[in-house]
Every structure is written in C-alpha cells, then in structure tokens.
Amino acid sequence: MTPASRVQRLREVARERILVLDGAMGTMIQAHRLDEADFRGDAFRAHPVPLSGNNDLLSLTRPDVVESIHRAFLEGGADIVETNTFNANAISQTDYQLESAVRDINLAAARLARREADSFTERDPSRPRFVAGILGPTNRTASMSPSVADPGARAVTFDDLARAYREQAVALLDGGADLLMVETVFDTLNAKAALFAIRELLDERAEDVPIMVSGTITDRSGRTLSGQTPEAFWISVSHADLFSVGLNCALGAADLRPHIAELASVADTLISCHPNAGLPNEFGEYDQSADEMASIVAEFAESGLVNIVGGCCGTTPDHIAAIAHAVQTLPPRPLPTLEPYTRLSGIDPLVIRPDTLFVNVGERTNVTGSSRFARLIRDGDYATALEVAREQVAGGAQMIDVNMDEGLLDSAQAMVRYLNLLAAEPDIARVPIVVDSSKWEVIEAGLKCLQGKGVVNSISLKEGEDAFLAQARAVRRYGAAVIVMAFDEEGQADTVDRKVEICSRAYRLLTETVGFPPHDIIFDPNIFAVATGIAEHNDYAQAYLRACRTIKETHPSALVSGGVSNLSFSFRGNNGLREAMHAIFLYHAIHAGMDMGIVNAGALPVYDDVPDEIRTAIEDVLFNRRPDATDRLTALAGTVEGAVQRRTQDLSWRQMPVGERLTHALVEGILDYIEEDAEEARREADHPLDVIEGSLMDGMNVVGDLFGSGRMFLPQVVKSARVMKKAVAYLVPFIEQANAGSGRTRSAAGTVVLATVKGDVHDIGKNIVGVVLQCNNYEVIDLGVMVPAAKVLETARTVNADVIGLSGLITPSLDEMVHVAKEMERQGFDTPLLIGGATTSKVHTAVKIAPGYSGPTIHVADASRGVTVVSSLLNPERREVLTRDVRAEYERARKAHADRTAGTRLLPLTEARRRGLAIDWEAYQPVAPLRPGITVLAPYPIHELTPYIDWSPFFATWELKGRFPAIFDDPTVGEHARLLHADAEKLLAEIVAYGLLTARAVVGLFPANSRGDDIAVYADAERTTVRSTIYHLRQQMDKPPGRPNFCLADFVAPEDTGIADHIGAFAVSTGFQSAELAQRFERDDDDYHAIMAKALADRLAEALAERMHERVRRELWGYATDETLDGSDLIRERYVGIRPAPGYPACPDHTQKQELFELLNATATTGITLSESFAIHPAASVCGWYIANPESFYFGVGNIGRDQVEDFANRKGVPVETAERWLAPNLGYMPADRENRS
Template identity: 55%
Template sequence: MVLDGGMGTMIQQRKLQEDHFRGTEFKDHPRSLKGNNDLLSITQPEVIYSIHKEYLLAGADIIETNTFSSTRVAQADYGLEDLAYRLNKASAEVARKAADESVLLTGVKRYVAGAVGPTNRTLSVSPSVERPDFRNITFDELVEAYSEQIQGLLDGGCDILLVETIFDTANAKISGTIVDKSGRTLSGQTGEAFVISVSHMSPLCVGLNCALGATEMRPFIEAIGRNTNAFVLCYPNAGLPNTFGDYDETPETMASHIKEFALDGLVNIVGGCCGTTPHHIRAISESVKQCKARCAPTDVFSNFLLLSGLEPFRIGPYTNFVNIGERCNVAGSRKFAKLIMTGNYEEALSVAKAQVQMGAQVLDINMDEGMLDGSVAMTRFCNLIASEPDIAKVPLCLDSSSFTVLEAGLKCCQGKAIVNSISLKEGEDDFLKRARQIRRYGAAAVVMAFDEEGQATETDEKIKICTRAYHLLTSRVGFNPNDIIFDPNILTIGTGMTEHSMYAVNFIRATRAIKDTLPGTRVSGGLSNLSFSFRGMDAIREAMHGAFLYHAIKDGMDMGIVNAGSLPVYDDIDKELLQLCENLIWNRDPDATEKLLQYAQNNVKGGRKVIQTDEWRNGSVEERLEYALIKVIKSARVMKKAVAHLIPFIEQEQMMMMAASGSSEDTDPYQGTIVLATVKGDVHDIGKNIVGVVLGCNNFRVIDLGVMIPCDTILKEAIDKKADIIGLSGLITPSLDEMIHVAKEMERLRMTTPLLIGGATTSKTHTAVKIAPRYSAPVIHVLDASRSVVVCSQLLDDGLREDYFEEVTEEYEEIRQEHYDSLKERRYLSLAQAREKGLHVDWLSEPTPVRPRFLGTRVFDSYDLRRLTAFIDWKPFFDVWQLRGKYPNRGYPKIFNDKAVGVEAKRVYDDAQVLLNRMIDTGGLQARGLLGFWPAQSQGDDILIYAEDVTPTSSNPIATFYGLRQQAEKDSTSPEPYLCLADFVAPVGSGVRDYVGLFALAVFGAEELCADFERQADDYGSIMVKALADRLAEAFAEELHARVRKELWGYSMEEELEVRDLHRLRYTGIRPAAGYPSQPDHTEKRTMWHLAGIQQKTGINLTESLAMTPAAAVSGLYFSNPRSRYFAVGKISQEQVEDYAKRKNIPVREAERWLGPNLAYDTV
C-alpha cells in the first residue's frame, strides 16, 4: 500500500502568511501563529483538503491527517492548548471527506491515518544538562495529551492511528521514529531495541520515517523487518536536505530506491516524508504497484524473552545464565543506601555503572526504605540512568513491594523492563489487576511463589502456586508466556534450624518442574538470600553462590539477582570449600554449617580480581564516534562541571593579579555575552540549548531567551544586556524568513553586533544569499555546537576579528544569489455573497428546538457562593499576578510544581483560599443575577424576540438583536460558512418555533472590601479581592450555564462533563457576550437590559461606555442549537456597516465608533 507524502512541504509551497494562519477566528490571538500548520485545518480547511486530494489522485491508499503537532503539549507554545481536541477532530474530518470522495470517484478503498506526532517534550532526555534527572513533562501528562488527541482523531473518522517521527520510545511505545545515521533514535535506542519496546501492543505496522533518505534508511528497515512479524512501514525523506534546507531527490530517483525495497520484500507500506510531493507519491505508486508485499517471518524470536534498554537483549533457550545486578538496592547495599539517603544520586550512578562493567546484563533497582519516598527516588534514579548511555543500554529490573513505586519506574523506561514482582498474596483480583497494568506498560513480570496462605517453602507448594499463576496470566490476562519469570523463592540455609535445611534443594527441584511443565517461562531468584546466615564472610558467600548456581542452572534457572563480578567459576572454588558448600546446599551433612564457619576462621578470606575493560575502545573509529544526543548532553555537562571547578582558582588568580598591579577594577570574568533565541514561529530548541551549554562551559555568558521569540524582544534584550553576539536558531523552513527579518531590523537600528545563524534548516549558502546582504555587520552560519566556540572566540578577539570577517565576506560573496517572497492581499466578499455562503440549516429535518422550562425572567438573589468555588478557572487568577508556569506546569494545580513561580503561586493561592473563605463566611461578597428565555426567530442577520403568548411573525417582535456576519474571504474551496449569530436560530416562516435566552450576573461587595484594604494601604489585599470577585463572576456564569443546559432550559439533560471540560468549551450551545468576537457591538447590551429589566431587578448597571458595574459582572445570550459555536466576526466592509446602521436606525458614524476595531477601511 502507498502512504501519502509531506504535508509540511505542500503547505510551504502555498506561501501562506500570518493572516492565513489566523483566519478570522484567531485574528486577535496574542501570539504569532505562522508556522502552526495544524491550525490550518480550522482556519484554511480548503488548503488541507486540496493537499489530501492531490495525494489521493497521485495514488495514495492512505492519507495522514494534518495533526503532527495537535497535542495540548505542542500547541501550548502557541497558546492554543485548549484547541487540541478540536484541531484533531477537524483535521480528521477534512481528511475523511477527501478519502470518501476519492472512493466514490474511483471505487478504490482509501484510508485515513490519524497522525500523532512526537510533541516537543521527551521523557528520556533532560532539557537541562545540569540536571540530568529533570524532565519537563511526565508520563501521565503525555498520556492525557495523547488521549485527548486520539479521541479527536477517532471522533473525526480516522481508520488508523499513525504515531510518527517519535525520537523517544518512551513517548511513543508504538510505530514510527526518527533514526539518524548511527541507526539509533535520537534518545539513543537501536531499531531492534525499539521494536522490542513497542511489540507488546501488537502494532499493525512498525517502521521508520524522516531524518534519512531511502538509501540511508535501507539497512535499518532490513533490521526492523527481521525483528518483527508486524507489517513494515517506510516513508523516507526525498534524500537529505541541501544547503537551502530543501530536498533535491527527484520523484524518479526516490521511486527507484523504494522499488528496490519492494522487490527485495522489505516493506508493506511505502510513502514519503519531508520534501516529498504528489509527484513523488505518483512515481512511488507506479513503481511498486506490481510488487509483492513483504511476507513477515513466521518465527521472530518466538521462544525468547525479549528485553531492551538502549540495546536489545534476547534470552533464548540456549542463552547463558543472565546476571541481574543487585547492588542498586537500598536494602541490600550499604554504600548505595547511604548515597541515596543523602541525596547523592549522581554518585549512586557509579554503583550501577560498575555493575554493568562487571557483567550485569540487567540492573535491579530497589528503593524500598521506610524513610524514603520510593516513587520519587525510583523516578529520579531511573531518569539519571537514562542520561548515562553506558548504563541505559541494559534493561532494568524494577524491584519493589509497592506497586505504586513499580509504576513510577515503568513510566521512566523507554525500553522493555522487568517488574519484580507480583504474587497471589492479596488474592486473584489484585494479582490480575496488577498483571494487566504490567502488560499495558509492555514489561515482563517476576511472579513470586507466594499466595493467600503465605510464602511457599516446599517443592510441591512452589509448583502449585506457579502453575496457578501461569494459567491466570496466560488465559485471563493474555500474558505472553515468554514474559513470565517465576521466582520460586531462594531462602536462607545454614540458619541452624532443621526446617530450613531443604530450602536450596526445594528451589532447584521446583525449578526443574516449572521448566518442564510451564512452557515459555523463565526462572529467577535473589541469590544473596541463600547465604544471608554468613553475612560478613564474603569468601564463603561467593563460594556458596557459585556452587548453588552451578546446579540450579543445570536444572533450568535462567537468571538471578547477583552481585555481578563477584561470582566465582565453579571449577575455581577451593575443593575443600566447595565440598562444604555442596554438603550444605544439598543437606548432606547436618554439621555443614558449623564446618563452614570453622573453615572461615582457619582460612584467609580471598577474592577474585575482576578485570574491567572499556569495551567501546575496541570498536572502529566510526563506532566510537557513533552519535546519540544523550552523549552530547553528557559531554557538555562534564565540561561545565570541570569549568565550575576551575572558576574559584581563576578568580583567586585574578585577585592576585589585581593586587600586584594595584588595580581596583573588577574585570568581567566572561569572554563575552551571547543572546540566543529560537525565532518567532519555531518551537524547536534542542540544538540551541546544547550550543548554549557548550558556550557556557567555555566561559561565555549565555542569555537564552527560549523559543518563539519575536524580533523586537531579541534585539531589546541584546541591547539591554550589551550583548557581544546574537545567535538565532530554527528547525523549520519558515524560520529562515524570520531570520532575514531580524537581520533587516538590526540594519535599520544601525546595530553592529555579530549575528550567528544555526539550526537544522539553515545552511552557509542560505545565510550568504538571503541573510548576510541585509546586514552590514558580520553574519555567520555556525554548523554545530562544536564550531560555535571557535567562531565566537574569533569574533571577540580584537586581533582576529577584522581578518576573520573579511575572509567570511569574501567566501559569502562567491556563493551569493537572489530570492524573494511574496505577499497575498486580503479580500472581502460583498454582504450579499457572505449571506449566501452563511450557515444554511434544513430546519424541518433537524431535531425540534427544546422549549425552556419557563419563559420570561428569573432572578437569583444571594446565590450560594460555595457552589461556585468548584467552577473557578484559576489560570486567569494567576495571570493577574503575572505568575505563568511553563509547560508542563501551566494551569492549576500544576503551576505549583513550576520551578520559577511554583512557590509564589502556591503562596498566592493559599492567601486567596483564606480570603475567599472569609469573604464568603462573613457575607462580604454576594452573587446576584438574572436569566430569561423568549420565543425567537431569525430574519436575515437579526434575531426577533417575541412575547410568550404571541405567534411569531416579522411584524410583532418585542425586541431585536442585530447581528454581524463574517466577510473576510476564505479560500474558494473552503466548506466553512460565513457565520452570523442569527444563523443559529430558526427563521421566520420556517415552521419551527425557536428560543433564545439571556443572562446577566455579578458579584457585589468587592468595591467596599477593596476600599477597606486601600485605607490600610494594603494594595495586595485590594487586588486579591478584585481578582477573586472576577473569578467568582465567571464561575457563576459557568455554573449557571450548566444549569441552563441540564435543568432550566433542559436541552442537554444527559450532559456529564467535568469542570475542566466546561473551561474547554466542550458543551452544547454557546453564551456569546455583546462586545466580544461573535458580536463586537457593545450597544446590544442596551437591548438586553431593556428586555429583561436587568438594572431594576439585579442592580447591575451600564456605564456611558456600556461597561457593566460592578466590575465583576458577566452577561450574554444563550443559544441551544447543536451547530452553534463561538466565532469571530473579524473585519467587515463599509457596505455591511451601512446596512447594520440602517437596520438599527442609528447614524453610520455611531456604528463606526462602536465597531472601530472591526472596520476593514479607514474612516475620515
């Protein structure tokens, strides 16, 4: 089958500008939206539809939705996180429409794949090189974000979910990933390890996309194909990007490469990623249509326990004994416990590293200690392990008696781990619940021989419990038998108690029976338990372990938790000591314990030196230079620590030099100051962050402004901080235009600060051709972090700068060319055309509008404030105090976890709770409001209101609400109507009786309370009162609207939404306010106040400028139509303003005064 090609490539060809991305709905959005391609599914759906159609006509069997960045996480950088569900549903609907029309046209089934992108956060890599354990998002937050996205995709009609371009397997745990030329994901995992990590979900297909062209991708596709029986998907880029960030591989060349894949039986689904167009897809479709699909191998390690860290680990029938390193255990290692308890986690990593170096193939991690928060400790240590490739290459065995701790560890693992352990101790229900959770996380499980009666000690008991657990796991949970590891309990011998003497024998016998009767399973055990009676006698313990394993392995023991590196070879154990150990293990001599103790007293303790080798040194140069992002970050962190260590010595030397010279001037210790920023419209910053760290390690003061930074902010910060250099970064192609803009502004301001250009989409050629000519001072392209130090040092060296700039200028002059961008002028429909393209409803075929439970008005006096507190949206409250957490700590209550503002946010919130409760308890604030319902019909763009006992006609309304209609031209193929509020009400003469409601409400008393605080010169208290009153008024509107939908009007009685869903506008119907985007004319409030007698009944007044008093007030109309939605009227023509003024019977000048921001023309 054939997948479509690059969506971003096709969007860029349209040369869309900021206005296109904004559309009318988002024209006033405070942030730049250019580059937010996913938003086009809402603002320019016709563009996305046309792209889908082009790919379908080119031969694509599957088209992807335009949702690569449509998660709440990715959209947060644009301030559109609450739009996530709608973006996905809208995108899926556009693709569904295109696919269905193609089916009707061709008769060939077409499929819609919901594209799920990587987000701009990672669970496996820290964004802070100084804090390798830190993560800027949690597993649960990603689950929530992806769940919201996927729900939207499914509701929009997707057939398939395609999780793509995932650079971190912990984010994905499903199909699709970026791979660089080393054959690893960006977070360091090999393709084979990736397949193991995701196979528990039985994905329909597994494959690779992006980063590489077809030729470079081939060996990795081959490797994946050998390791999975799922279908194999391959959609590479059109070669590798050229110096302009473009892709040059022709459709014919790319198709020939992919045809070779198909002819060699490597793939089932093929398509294109970056740089590909319908021409590429047409060529690919033609080239493979006669090829046979790949036949999956029938046996892919079917008898193996498959685990993974950064690298795969396969345990098969003939695999040697597997060492699970035991020393990262707070209960089993004093050194490790001390390091963890004192918070020295980075030093504790050395324990893990030593275990791996000494042969541990899996690492056991245990944080069960009474004085330790196990979940926090497990998370932090696992995150630290992920930052160390030499450790992270092996799988983890998460060891705890608390399932909460085990889950905390699982949420950190991008590989396939082992959970140690579960048992039947708490009964079958608990056992099955935990087993299902483990299976969902894709882990293997250690099952203890422990049931409701206790721990099994006898052979028959061990076999019975393990057999029962096996059948429950395989038949009730669907566990793969190869993922089941039984621990029949290695218990302590040599205790002096006769009943303990058969413990070792019973384990070995049970192991044999388990391997014979429970196919596919493995057997493990904690080896140190065996010799616990001889603690402190290391030579005795090691000999016992070596002897025990020799026999247990022969009877089927596959793995064990051991101190890697301390296990003696059976034949190397002293013969006398070996005999004593075996007598104890096999219970041959009742005096074996005493004889072992006597041997220990008479013999010098010995040990074996373990030779440690850095295996990477044996690899080829290419292997030793193999790139993974995590290694770059690690090297930068080491560099920074080294510099930090040297700074005190450097400062001491400077003081000595100042004293010797008699100078009192405190010189700047830095080489220079550098301002870095990812340009406006771009949210990618991994490369920039690394550059910043490397420069910081080389004694440059680095001011990192972050992502999506507007030009004026960058330049103001550079001027204020007296920056010596400005560095711009960008990953997406549109960022190149923004860099040109920054250079032109620097020239206009007559700046002389050198400008550095970097990022994946940039090149030396583009910099020379399009950026450098716009700025007289140095403009230099920097290839990567390693070059940045050299460039910056030369630019800041008085002796080198001029020669260096002259050399760069001459080089850039040789490669200079001309390129220009174009702008598209905004146009408007005539009012007649806009009305013709409005929302047209077949009212007789729609559900009959619900009659409200009463008509007329109802007043709510002294409304219970307590019932409103649960409806408060706290985010605007924190905005008042300019407390804005950064994702994932935006919004309430996550803001409390934000490093920068969390503590202050919690303090302000606590203060608010105290004051809020006091004001409610004392009656300092009172809520009062009114709502009403009337029969209504639309006439053109207006809504006519009638008395309840009158038959509605055009001649007898008691009030009229006047509407405004969208006029800004949409794409000619857009299915989006040109909306007006009147479209949501059945028209006069339709034969359908409809209704409209209104409301006005306020919180009283705030002014008096504020005055009390101000008399005490307490500005904080005064602002707090106003902020809380505003929040209560909005909560009042939210709660009352919910009551309207479910009881007072009753048109959505089955609604069951959480408060956060209400804040995300997921309810049926709308409550637009006069003076806001759907009806920007504030004068409509006069009609509301007159119709309902609002001032007389509630005390809510209108000022001369039609502001409401008290200030904490909200008003609006109620619409029940399921098709109603919030929208922005946007700019309107003079024709519509004149028509509107005529209908309202007011002068045109007055209409223009109230509608000033919406006028698409200048007034004289």
C-alpha cells in the first residue's frame, strides 16, 4: 500500500472497530538487561559520555532488540506499533550529547517499525498494521519555571520546541510512519509547539497525516502536571484537526476511567487510552495482571468511551494480547456531535453557550487603559501587576485582556514576562487570556506563552486581505480564537452599514478561505466615545447596538465583543459616572446580542441601582434622544457618587441572636467576638455550663455534620476547635465558681486516650485526630510522644477510657503497637484499640496487631474516619455491627496476605546475589569530593530553605488531597487549600523573620568501596583501615529475566576493582524550638497554629535535606557542578545520585542510623539524637546516605528470606532474633514469636 492508501485504510478501520496500540517499549527493553556496550554499539564506542538508558539510541545500536519488541506486540494483536522515539528529539538528546544523531535515530526507528508492520500486513492483508511516529514530551516544560526563585523563567521556549519537533517529525515521516502521536503530554504548551510544527510541516508537504495527542493526568486530582483539566486540555489542542485525543501513563486503567469519561464527553474526535499496568507497587514495579487490566479496559469499551486502546508503563505483549481479545467484538465509541459553542481555556475550560450570561473580560491589565498598571510594568513591579489580574478574576472576570503597547516598553518582552509569571498563579491562570496588541510580533510572542486556548485581540483588514489571511492562518495554527475589528483598508467603521459590511467580509474570508470555525470568530464592531460635543459622534452607541443585532442574525455562531470603556472616554476622571454609563450601555448591548466585553470586572453597578435621573440622562445620550443630551449629562456628572462601593466586611451576622452568632463564629472560625458573645450567652444562661452544652455544642455539631459530609475540611475544623477552646477557656472560671456549690460537671460523649508509642517522636497526625474528636464532644487524654505501653494502659484504666488510640510514624513503632495489643490482652482489657499513623496499614493491623488482642482493633486512615469509628464504637448496636464487619474484613485481609506471601517466590540469597546489578566499572570514573570529611552547618539560614519546600505533603497532613499548586484549582478543596497555604506562608514569614526555628546540618563525604552487599567506609584516603561497615539488604523476589535483584551496595565500586569510590552521609533538623513554638500556641488554645508549626518544621526539614543534597552535588562533592534544576525537578528527583534513608524501602534497617550518626558525630555537632527505637529527635529531622553513581536509583528491598536474615545477622554480629525484630516488615516468612522488650 502507498502511504496515502494506508492512511485511508486506517481511517476506515477506525470506523469499523476499536484499534489496539502496542505496550511499553521501556519495560520490554529493561527485560533484555542491556549494558553500556549495547547502547554504544560500534558507531558510538568512543562517545564521550555514558549512553546507558538512552533507549531511543537502540534503534541504531541494537535494532534486533527493538525489532523483536515490535514483533512481539504485533503478534499479541496490536494494530498500531509505536516507534522507539519517545526521547528522540534534540532537546532530550542534549543530555547524551547526541543532538546531531536525532534524524538518524528517528529514521531508523520508523523503518524498523515499518518493516515489522508491513510483514504482518502481508501475512494477513485483512488486518493491516500501522506505524505511529512517537513524539514525547521532552524533559523540559514551556509553561513552568525551572527556578524556584523566578517563576517567570523558562528552560525552553516555544520556538525551541517547535524546531525540535519539526526535525523529529520530518525524519519519522521520511522513515515511513503512517501517523504521528504527541504523547505523555504533561505540559500542554509543549504539545501545542509540537502541533504547530507538525501542521506547518504537513501544509508545506501537502500531506494528510493523522495526528494523535495523548495527555497525562499526573494524579487523582484530575489535572495535568501543568494544571489543566481533561476538558481544558482538549480545548487547547482541538484546533489541530486531530485523529484522536486521549490519555496515557501516570495512572492505571481504573484510576484513569473518570478522566477518560470526561474527555469522551467533550471531544468530537476518536478517544485513545493506553494506561499503565496499574499503579507501581512499593518497589516501583507494575504487577497488574494482563487479564485484570484487560477487563478494566473492556469496560471502557462496553461503556462507549474509547476508540483506541493499548498500554503504557509495565504493559507487555501479554497485556496487549489480553486487551485485543477483550475488545475484539466490542463496537468503537460513536463520535458525538458537539454544539457549535465557543470553547476557550486557561487551566480550566470556559464554554460560552447561548444561555451563558455576559462574559466579562478584565481590562485593567492593559498599559494603555490603566496608568497604575502601566507604571507597575515600567517599574518592573510584576508581583503587584499580577495582583491587578488577580483582583480582576476575583471581581468576576472570566477572561483577562493583557496589553503591553507602550512606547517606553519592549512590548514583546513585557508580554512574555507577564504571561509567564501569570502562568504560575493558578487562581489567575484558570481563565483564558486575551493577547491584546496592535503589533503582530507582540501577539505572536504572547501566543507562544499560552498553554490554554486564548483569544487574539485583534486582527483586521486594514492592511488588506493578504496580511489578514496570513495572520488568521497563524492564529489558527497557534490554537487561539480571534477578535476581528471592524476596520478595513478605508479605515474604522463608524456606521451600521460599514460595521456589518466589514464583519461579513471578514467572516467569509475566515470560514471559506482559512477554515476558521465560526464559533472561534469574535467581532468587535467598534465602541466609540459618546457625549464628546461633536454632533457626528451622537449616533455611535446606537450604531454599535444595531450592528450587534444584524451581525448576530447574519452569523449566529460568531460572538460579538467590544471595549466598553471607550464609550465614556469623555468623562475621564469621573469613575462614578463612567461606571454608570458602562452598566446602562451593557444592559442594552447584551439585549442586542453582545456576548462579551472588555470591562473593569467587579466595578459595574447594577442597572436598577443607577438613580433614575442619571439613568435617563445616560440613555438619552446613548440613543441620541434629545439635542441637549450631552449638556444634561455633563451637568449631572458632578452629582454622581462612585457607583462601586469598596467591599466591607459583612457583619450582618452580628445582628443574629447570641446562640446563632456563636454557631456562625464556630463554623466560620471567627475569633474576633467569641469572648464577647460567650459572656453575653453566660449572662442569659442559668449556668455557665449551659453555654458549652447548648449553643457551643450546637455549633460544633454543625461543624461535625459539615465535616462528616465532606462540605467542610480539616483546616476549617481545626480553626473551629480554636474558637471553641477560646470560648471554653473564657467560661471555665465562671463554671468553677458556679460548681463550687452545685457539683455539676460537663458531660462528654466519651473518653479517648491517645499516644504516640514508645520510641517514636512524631505526633502531628495524632494531634489532628485529637482536635477533631474534641470538636465532636469527646474528652481527649493526649499522653504525647514516646509513651510506654504501661503508661498508656495505666492511664486508660484510671480514666476509664472508652477508646485507646495509638500512633506512630517509623516502622519500629509497628512492633511496639503489637506489644501494646498483647499487653491489653494479657491485662484483660476489652477497650477498643485504634491504630493510625503514616507507616500503619489495614493489612498490618489485620495480620500483626489484631490477632494478639480479642477486643475491637481497627485501623483508622484519617481524622474524619476516626470520628465515625469512635461514635460507632460507643453505640452498643453499631459497635456490634462494626466489630463484626471489621473482623470479617480483617480475616479476608489476612487470607489475601497469606495467599500473596505464599505466591511470592523468593530466590536463595546466593542466586539473588548472582542476579545482582552488573555495572561496567571500567567505564565509570567516580568524582572525588571537593570537600571530603565532615562539614557542619549549624545554624543554617532558614530563609534559604523556603524555595525548596514541597507543599504537597503539607496539604496531605491536613487531609487535603492533591498536588501543589494544582490543588488550588480543585473544585472541592481548592479554596480551602488556598486559605491554608496563605496562613502557612504567614507563619513561615514569622518563623524566618523572628528566628522561631533553628536549622542545623552536618554532612560527611568518606572514601568507600563495596564488599558484597555491604559498604566499607575507610578511615582516610589511604583506604587501609575500615572505619565503619554499612550493612545492606538485597532484593530476593524472583523477577523476570533481565531484571536484576538490587542492593544499595551495587552502586558503589567493589573493593577489588581498585576504583577509589566514596559515599556520603547527612543529618539535618529544623525541629529545634518547634515543640516550644507549638506549646506557645497551645497555651493560647490555638491548636490550628500549633499543628501548623510542627507541619512547617517537617516541611523545612525535608527542604533542608533537599538543599544540602543540592549543595553536595554542586559544591561539596562536586560531581554535578553545572546542574541547573528547578524546584519541580528537585521534588521529582531528576538529579544524578540518590539519598536513601535508613528505615525506608531501599535500606529498611533503622539500626543503620547508629553507624550513620557515629560517622558524622551527629549528636555532638548538631544536637540531633536517636531514641531507643532509632526515631530521630527532634521529630523534624532527616538523615540518610549520599550515593553519586549516575546509575543509582530508588527501589524497595521487599520481602526477604530466612537465609538472608541469618546472613545479615551474622555479618552484623547480632542475634537472629534481633535482626528479625528490626526487619519485621520485610520478613517473607513467619518467625518464632520472640518478644524482647524492656
């Protein structure tokens, strides 16, 4: 078949049945266990940098491997094979210094795939096979900054991307690709650059090549990494006449379903879906079976959601075969017919329907229309200039018009800078942008900054049809809608006839010559100033209104807009009158068909609120109803007060009865009047306790109901608790005085004893649970941290506790919880036991804790669940049902765990070692540290850490789910997250300004080599004396061929190689004074800020770890001196080397911290200490190792066998029972029950 006939056949097949894509090229390549020599081949044997991991290069150096993978997927039933070119672009290949090989790589890859596809087509012509040329996302983002310090900076430009994508697309097509797929799109601006380049190329070659685009939803928040929803993403790329749009990677099929369903409901093209094989397990591997994945994908097809299916990470030919079989008889999704509405997008969609009210386009971000904004831009005060945009959006603007046309500005540079900064502000970037300029080069510069679908303001016929058509084609290629001014070669249209004539001419040219969709055309028939004193101007308003009606009747799918502020230009300085004129004009213009307008959002009075006399005078001017209309309006101008009142705090609730005021204050978290209202309520009550048990508890019940139903979120609940505590603290002296004679006490719903177990110092989660329980009228006895079992049980018995709750963060705490449960059983308790904390799980509770205690034992995942569980346990009927259900659920969990364990085959340790990672040490030359030995940085400046904070875990602490900053746009929790973040930033500023926390760090870089599975650390550079040995564990799971069993020692050069390698260690803390800071808030009954202080200390500790690792790479060790990574790169660990922490998956032995602290002399140099369970104190502390090998990565050891535990214990010189205790979570067998406790 010819290329054209293949494309025609592809389109026919897509109408007939569901097409099947292939699976994961990377997964299959890994199975071949290729080494550096394979990647180099003969052609690159002398290449100056390592090439291992450059999978795209294998199309040149190991074509047999790539071809065999294509063959395996085609045999499995794939209709479309993807070229091995995910990173085969000049930008990504820069990392390997192979930019010059890009064309060769893509040509070879396309030819390999073409050859295999043709071979299968020849075998069965009724089942043709096709080749998709793959264009990956590159390793840079055009709409996000590489610098934490400068959100407006960019590591790559639209033009850079377009050039790289064009080069790749040319080679793929020359090599025989049938279609092109821009896939794994995490930044839509990158994809738009690719689409721009492809469309430009295809126009030049006059070729019809189908284009697929596949985005990536990065987490369950339902947005791309750059923040867009699926609908906004589709709108942004829909201009490119796509063969299909879809989603791939990041999530498994089950988690991808709601996002695919959303996309299928809004896109009028084919829908593709190629998800991962589930989510990665704790070892970063994909273990969803082929049948399980196929059944999920089949349901997509049964529900009419997809046209093209396949697989991404972790999917093998078996997965593709199962998927192909599952969908072979199912019909493809029929293409929907979408209403011809104008669809625009920022990071959120904006769909303008017939029933959409007037669309406000914010006008104040315009240097020609706002002197304040112009001054800010000229002065370089972009931060305040962003606030102008934020105010416009907050005031109701659904779009923002940005104009930088000012004589003293570099307009294009200012436009780019402002739009790049704006993209980093989700509350602004959610709306579409109108790029406004009279200079085409400025418009084009602005369009290259928009990941969403914006609007160009404007183009016109003033320079003739050729220029108009050229600009219109470019606007279409950039994916924007367009405003067309009523302006032609003869000038601006000022009469009805001229306005309609020019707009109709432009409409014909756009739709018939360019192919512009009518709903992407917005006409501006010119709003001119009225009441100027010039008679010819008196009909300007009427002319616009009449033209509106005619244009909407003639071209109903197009929109009509206008710059409203032009109307009142004669009354500059009288904002009150101008706003009134705008409101009256818009009232009539909207009725005439005006769809949108550039206005000062939030500064328009309501039509009916304009005084009758003023309204009549304005309408006289607008409709030219009387010859003296201008004079009358001018005379009244001085009497018009500002139509827009400054927003004032709404205090109407202060007029409510005192009980309702207390409820309102609790729900809203308002402290200002709580003591005043509590006093008023006390005076009205018979007993001061009645205030607590009456109005205050009524308010807290409302809070509890809102929280339980998901209409209120944890930060608000904690704020409510702060208000409650303040009120109670005020009332306590009065209650004590009143009780002196009556003996009356407050009744609680129940008593809960909470404790962080012995050996553990982490308490943020426990404190949150306590606050939420208190909000629901439970008495909470919080015993704090490091609490021995005896104290927990003694307290529970003394206070007659209804429930006991245990918390812990580190894995040894799990063992302590088992001990507490067994002690409760031994002492005859039947009190319900709740288990919570970061390392706990339902499975561990079911398998290890519950069997040791006959009372109710329940794992509680979060604070909201805690209230429900406690209330059920304290209700006799619900307790019985809950206990029965949980026991049945845990029995199933135990059986499932046992089945999994029995089904997991562990290799003998000798075989696991034989299958260890093989590194070509002859090709590796370690970098010697620039500053060997110990470096102490105590204190460390806190202000330097704030750019390194990863905020996502902070929100997780407060049970707000989502990634930062996309969480701000979440429709459910976004507003609450924004408020929480603002409070955190305020407290963080105080911490920095007043030194409320102290940061300390110590780093050590030491000579080292591996000895088997251990790492020997030498006393000095002579390497004759071993100072310390770090004992590591090796994976023992039986993996598929070609997948090594890793151990951290694999990444350090073996002693017998003679290579002088090194290892690093670090210990950092920002927790000094955090307890005191939290206690200061607690003394003021302010749990909200107490919890926040500890949460910020934790985030700062991780930020300090991140900062120190960066300094080690660039300054102290110096193996990556020219590294340039932004904050998101650091958070996503895109640097060379790793910093594994003892107690975490790669090195799960917590006792290793002892060797680490001794190497660093950490306690003496920083004051950081270890508990008996090896918890680090202060709690906001981190320690770990540095490994510099570029082949190193994070992994999980997983389950290990008895032979490795015995070998490990022998190497360390400890009893096997001791090793089993510390490695309990990793044991792949059931040891004898040997409790060894003090």
